[in-house]
Amino acid sequence: MVWPQLSYSFDYTFGVTNNAAAFGNTWSMTPQYLGANGVDGMEINGIIYQYTAVKDKEDDFTVTVQNEKEGGGYVFQDKEDWSQKYGMTIRKSFALPYTPLAIFKEDGGAIVTTGTGSVVNPQVVYLHRFNRCFDPQSDPNCTGYVTPLPPKPPEFDMYDALEDEFVEEATKETDQDLIDKEEKEKEESEEKEEEEDLEILLAVGDNPLTMGDDFTQSSIIAQMNAALNISSYYAAKIPSIVYNEPLVMKEQKSLGNSKRILRSLGQDQLHNQMVEAQYQ
Amino acid sequence: MKKLTITLSLMLAFSPVLAENIYINGDVSSRCSIVQDTAGRWGNPSANVLTTLPASGGQVPIIRFDYTLANAYYASISTPISFSSSPSLTDSTVFTGVVSVTQTSSSDQSGYQAASTTPAANTRQYGLTIAGSTWFSATSVATHGGGNNTPFPSGSYTGIVVASCIAM
Secondary structure: OOOOOOOOOOOEEEEEOOOOOOOOOEEOOOHHHHOOOOOOOEEEEEEEEEEEEEOOOOOOEEEEEEEEEOOOOEEEEEEEEOOOOOOOEEEEEEEEEEEEHHHEEEEEEEEEEEEOOEEEEEEEEEEEEEEOOOOHHHOOOOOOOOOOOOOOOOOOOOOOHHHOHHHHHHHOOOOHHHHHHHHHHHHHHHHHHHHHHHHHHHHHHHOHHHHHHHHHHHHHHHHHHHHHHHHHHHOOOOOOOOOOOOOOOOOOOOOOOHHHHHHHHHHHHHHHHHHHHOOO | OHHHHHHHHHHHHOOOOOOOOOOOOOOOOOOEEEEEEEOOEOEEEEOOEEEOOHHHOOEOOEEEEEEOOOOOEEEEEEOOOOOOEOOOOOOOEEEEEEEEEEEEOOHHHHHHHHHOEEEEOOEEEEEEOOOEEEEEEEEEEEEEOHHHOOOOOOOOOEOOOEEEEEEO
């Protein structure tokens, strides 16, 4: 007997936000003001506000509590005209259809006043429900949760000290005398090579065979060197060791029966005849 | 009389039905409700005084009136003039009380206090002319012993604030 199992998902939690006006007469619709649930997944369905209007009865004074709408306009706006009235503490509540937080302009919460008077002890709270599975990846128990792939291993930048400008700077030669000396030696070497090349060029017209001799002699020396290098392998002697058989069989006679030996000899003879028959 | 009744019954039993009572039912839900917003508590700052003032360890009771009709009701609130329960008292007790509007749901209700009346010494009555909700506070002070400052006997004391909606 199989009983059908029903499963229900209670993804919503209901609650009231923190006092959005706790830090002043303007607020943003963010977790900083609304509490931890003030993120995507929150849907607001009510607003309760309270404040005390401090004013003289004769003064004109208006107070507007509002939430601007993303893209223009207002999600909520309520104006109270205290002109020619006694200052008083007021508390009002409003119902809204469930409105996603994204509809509210982030920095659009405000208590705006005009005229002479002030607002003290303002409190603005939002009734809401929160869908913790708005992002299914936020909880493994959410429908649609996909097990994430393991993270890629971090890529490290290999440090090459030879390319480190600070290392180069630190190892830079600082002994000016030594630098000058090296440069001087280098210059002298280059000058000497130039002089030798010049001498050779000047000698080409007078004695061209000298250059030919140099080339010929160089090739002969190279061949001699190659021969020497190879001959060393031919002349090499590889040392060897002779391992003598230490086992000596003292009794040299066969232990088989005589008939079997005779049969074996007969087979040998027959074998020899067959081999010889191939050459006849 | 009893006999006549029986005769009438017999006649009805043999006659066709000539009349029937048709009932009309209806319910009226209150357009004015009273809710205790905050319970009251007396503090005892001195031996012969009980007071709801927070500075003296008391708590002022708050009553909320919710009414959906304008100009239909009076809110009447009375502070205690006697203990509803207390230890046996050997001396007289003087009660004083103050009722005031502490909070409204509309700035148009801000004139309620100024327009209120006192039909009795311990009672204040407000004309609820603007539909909505209004919160009232009722402070109460009880002083025992008159000029002798006789201490209250130890025990539990209870007083009652009576709040009511009265049709205009």
